[in-house]
Amino acid sequence: MPKIYTSKVCVVGDQEVGKTSLLLKYSKNTFQENYKPTIGADFIIKEERMSNGDEFHLYLWDLAGHPSFAILRQYYMHGANGALICFDLNNPATFATCESWLKDVFRIKPQKIPVILVGTKGDIEQKVNQSDIDGFCKDHGVFYMKTSSKAGENVKELFMKMIDLIMQQNKA
Numbered sequence: 001m002p003k004i005y006t007s008k009v010c011v012v013g014d015q016e017v018g019k020t021s022l023l024l025k026y027s028k029n030t031f032q033e034n035y036k037p038t039i040g041a042d043f044i045i046k047e048e049r050m051s052n053g054d055e056f057h058l059y060l061w062d063l064a065g066h067p068s069f070a071i072l073r074q075y076y077m078h079g080a081n082g083a084l085i086c087f088d089l090n091n092p093a094t095f096a097t098c099e100s101w102l103k104d105v106f107r108i109k110p111q112k113i114p115v116i117l118v119g120t121k122g123d124i125e126q127k128v129n130q131s132d133i134d135g136f137c138k139d140h141g142v143f144y145m146k147t148s149s150k151a152g153e154n155v156k157e158l159f160m161k162m163i164d165l166i167m168q169q170n171k172a
């Protein structure tokens with residue numbers, strides 16, 4: 001009998017960095033140029049079949065980046081098994097807040113959960129220094145992936161990496 005695994009993954013980061021776009025590309029293979037802010041939170045389930053026939057159900061929580069939703073985000077982050085911290089590669093101000101996003105994640109879930117730092121909008125000019133990104137990952141023990149929801153670069157790979165990290169963590 002194939003096994004079914006379920007995990008909750010929260011997607012956080014400043015407003016307009018492209019969190020909803022990432023989830024739309026992954027779940028529906030679509031991309032929208034016009035920005036429509038998320039109000040509070042959105043939620044999707046994506047099912048992946050593993051090579052051994054087992055199923056992995058990802059419960060993906062898309063948490064609005066606007067500061068007014070800070071309390072609501074704490075509530076939704078509760079019980080997460082993994083987190084994606086997103087910043088816009090073209091906008092250094094959104095990278096500067098990643099440390100604070102990481103604190104939010106660990107405040108809710110003190111025991112370590114897999115975290116991937118996600119550089120979004122990889123199809124436009126990168127203005128965040130690569131050495132700063134590498135330093136952040138080394139200091140905090142998190143993984144990094146550069147994605148583009150517009151071009152589709154690394155989108156599926158990002159979620160497969162998260163599944164892999166959650167599986168490894170649960171085996172340990």
Ligand SMILES: Nc1nc2c(ncn2[C@@H]2O[C@H](COP(=O)(O)OP(=O)(O)OP(=O)(O)O)[C@@H](O)[C@H]2O)c(=O)[nH]1
Pocket residue numbers: 013014015016017018019020021022032033034035036037038039063064065066120121122123124147148149150151
């Ligand atoms: N060029 C480019 N633009 C992108 C990409 N991803 C998102 N965008 C654009 O960035 C803007 C914001 O995207 P959203 O996905 O709505 O941002 P968000 O992080 O969900 O924002 P909040 O819901 O307010 O927290 C939109 O205009 C998108 O079209 C990308 O990979 N490349």
Ligand SMILES: [Mg+2]
Pocket residue numbers: 019020021036037038062064065
């Ligand atoms: Mg959104």
